[in-house]
Amino acid sequence: MNEEWLVCKTTGAYLEGLDEIIVTRVQSGTPGVTSMVQMLIRKGGKRIRPALLLLSGSFGRSLSKDLLFPAAAMEMLHVASLYHDDVMDQATRRRQGPTVNNLYGNASAIHAGSFLFARAMELLADTGANLSQVVSHAVSNLCLGQLRESEYRYDVTASTDHYLAVIRQKTASLFELPCTLGAMLAEAGPDIVQAMAHFGKNLGMAFQLVDDLLDLTGDGTIMGKQPGADLREGVYTHAALLALQQPASREDLVGLLLLDVITDAELDRAIGIIKDSGALGETSMLAEHYVRDAIAAIEPLPQTPAKQSLLNLASYVTERRK
Ligand code: IPE
Ligand code: IPE
Ligand code: MG
Ligand code: MG
Numbered sequence: 001m002n003e004e005w006l007v008c009k010t011t012g013a014y015l016e017g018l019d020e021i022i023v024t025r026v027q028s029g030t031p032g033v034t035s036m037v038q039m040l041i042r043k044g045g046k047r048i049r050p051a052l053l054l055l056s057g058s059f060g061r062s063l064s065k066d067l068l069f070p071a072a073a074m075e076m077l078h079v080a081s082l083y084h085d086d087v088m089d090q091a092t093r094r095r096q097g098p099t100v101n102n103l104y105g106n107a108s109a110i111h112a113g114s115f116l117f118a119r120a121m122e123l124l125a126d127t128g129a130n131l132s133q134v135v136s137h138a139v140s141n142l143c144l145g146q147l148r149e150s151e152y153r154y155d156v157t158a159s160t161d162h163y164l165a166v167i168r169q170k171t172a173s174l175f176e177l178p179c180t181l182g183a184m185l186a187e188a189g190p191d192i193v194q195a196m197a198h199f200g201k202n203l204g205m206a207f208q209l210v211d212d213l214l215d216l217t218g219d220g221t222i223m224g225k226q227p228g229a230d231l232r233e234g235v236y237t238h239a240a241l242l243a244l245q246q247p248a249s250r251e252d253l254v255g256l257l258l259l260d261v262i263t264d265a266e267l268d269r270a271i272g273i274i275k276d277s278g279a280l281g282e283t284s285m286l287a288e289h290y291v292r293d294a295i296a297a298i299e300p301l302p303q304t305p306a307k308q309s310l311l312n313l314a315s316y317v318t319e320r321r322k
Contacts, residue, residue: 003046005312008305011054014068018050021072026119036104037112040079043095046322048207048313049074053178056196058306060186067185069123070131074178076120081142081174083113088150089233096224129185138177145170154234156254160241167208168201175204195297199310202294206317209287212237213280214321216271223322228267231257238286242279249277287318 006012022041028034050071057067085091086099087106093099101109117139124131148166152158179200183193214223215230216239230237236244236257243249256262256270274280291314301307 003051003316005316006051006309007312008055008058008309010063011051011058011306011309014054014063014065015047015051015071017065017068018047018072018075021068021123022076025072025123026076026116028115033112033115036100036108037115039100039103040082040095041075043097045075045079045095047075049078049174049178051309051313052175052200053182055306055309056179056182056188056200057186058304059183059192059196059301060188063186063306066127067182070127070181070185071178073120073123074174074181076116076123077139077177078174080113080116080120081146083109083116085146087113088146089229089235091225091229093220093226094224127185131181131184134180134184135177138173141169141173142171145173149235152236154258156236156244156257158236158241160238160245163236163238163241164205167205171208171211172201172204175207176200192301195301198297199294202290202297203314203317206287206290206294206314209238209283209290210318210320213239213283213287216240216274217280218321228271231267231270232262237283239274239279239283242282243274243277246277246279249273284318291315291318 006015019041023038026034026037026041028037050068053071053074054063054067057063082094083100086094087101087109090101091099092102099109100112104112121135124135145166145168149170152162152166176197177200179196180193183196188196212230215227215237218227220227229235231240234257240253240257243253253270253273256266256273259266262270294314295311298307298310
C-alpha cells in the first residue's frame with residue numbers, strides 16, 4: 001500500500017497485512033476455485049474501503065490491529081460487487097487484466113462473487129460485534145442500486161435526480177459502511193460515528209461521479225478497465241443525462257445512443273456531443289460539492305495523521321486518473 005494520500009503510517013503498515021488475510025480467508029479446498037476467487041484480489045486495486053475503516057477506527061479508542069479483519073471484509077465485499085458488476089456490464093477488463101467473467105464465464109463469476117460476499121460476512125461475524133443490521137442495510141442498498149441501474153438501461157429520459165439516488169445506493173453505501181463500522185468497532189461516540197458516516201456517503205457520491213467522467217474521457221491503460229463502457233451498455237450517467245436534457249444536443253445524442261450497434265467512431269461522436277454541451281464541467285462541479293460536504297463533516301475531528309489522510313483522500317478523489 002503506497003498511496004500518497006495515506007499519510008497515516010500506522011494505517012499504511014496495517015494494510016500491508018490485508019492481502020494475506022483475504023487470500024487465506026477465501027481458501028475453498030479446490031485449487032481452481034480458490035485461484036478464481038483470489039484473482040482480482042491479487043491484482044491490487046486502490047484499497048480505499050479497507051483504508052476508510054482503519055482511518056475511521058482511529059477516532060475511537062486507539063487504532064488496533066484487530067480492525068484489519070473487518071477492513072479485509074470491506075475489500076472482499078467490494079471485490080464481490082465487482083465480480084457481479086462485470087457480469088452485468090459484460091466487462092472484459094478490470095485491474096489491468098481480464099475480468100473473471102471473461103476468463104471463466106458468467107455463471108462462475110457470479111458464484112465466485114457470492115462466495116466472496118459470504119466469506120466477508122464470516123469475517124465480520126468473527127468480530128463478535130452485532131453488525132448485521134448496518135451491514136445488511138449497506139449490501140441490500142448496493143444490490144438495489146445495481147438493479148435500479150439495470151432497470152433504467154437505455155432510458156434516455158431518466159432524470160439526474162434518479163441517477164443520484166442510484167449511485168447513493170450502489171456506490172455511496174459501500175463508502176459509508178467502512179466509515180461507520182470503523183468508528184463503531186473502535187467505540188467512538190455517536191457524534192463521530194455520524195460524522196464519519198456522512199463523510200463516507202459524500203465521498204462515495206463524488207467517487208462515482210468521477211468514475212463516470214473517467215469512463216467518458218479517461219485513459220483505459222491508466223484506469224485498467226475499458227472506458228466508454230457505460231454508454232455502450234446503455235448506462236447514462238450524470239453528464240450524459242445533462243446533455244440529453246439540452247435541446248441543442250438531445251436529438252443527435254439520442255440518435256447515436258439508441259443505435260442497435262454503436263461503432264467506436266459513433267461512440268466518440270456521442271462523447272464529443274456530451275463534451276460540447278458543457279456537461280462534464282457541471283458534473284465535476286457536483287463532485288466537488290460532495291467533496292466539500294465530506295470535508296465539512298469531519299471538520300470537528302482532531303487534527304491527526306488519520307484525519308489528514310481522509311482530507312487528502314477527499315482531494316484525490318476528484319483529481320484521480322484511475
Ligand atoms: C470501482 O471501484 C467501482 C466503483 C465504485 C466505481 P474502485 O475504483 O475503488 O476499484 P479498485 O478497487 O481500485 O479496483
Ligand atoms: C459499479 O459502478 C459500482 C459497484 C460495483 C457497485 P461502475 O459500473 O461504474 O464500476 P466500474 O466502472 O465498472 O468499475
Ligand atoms: Mg461496471
Ligand atoms: Mg464506472
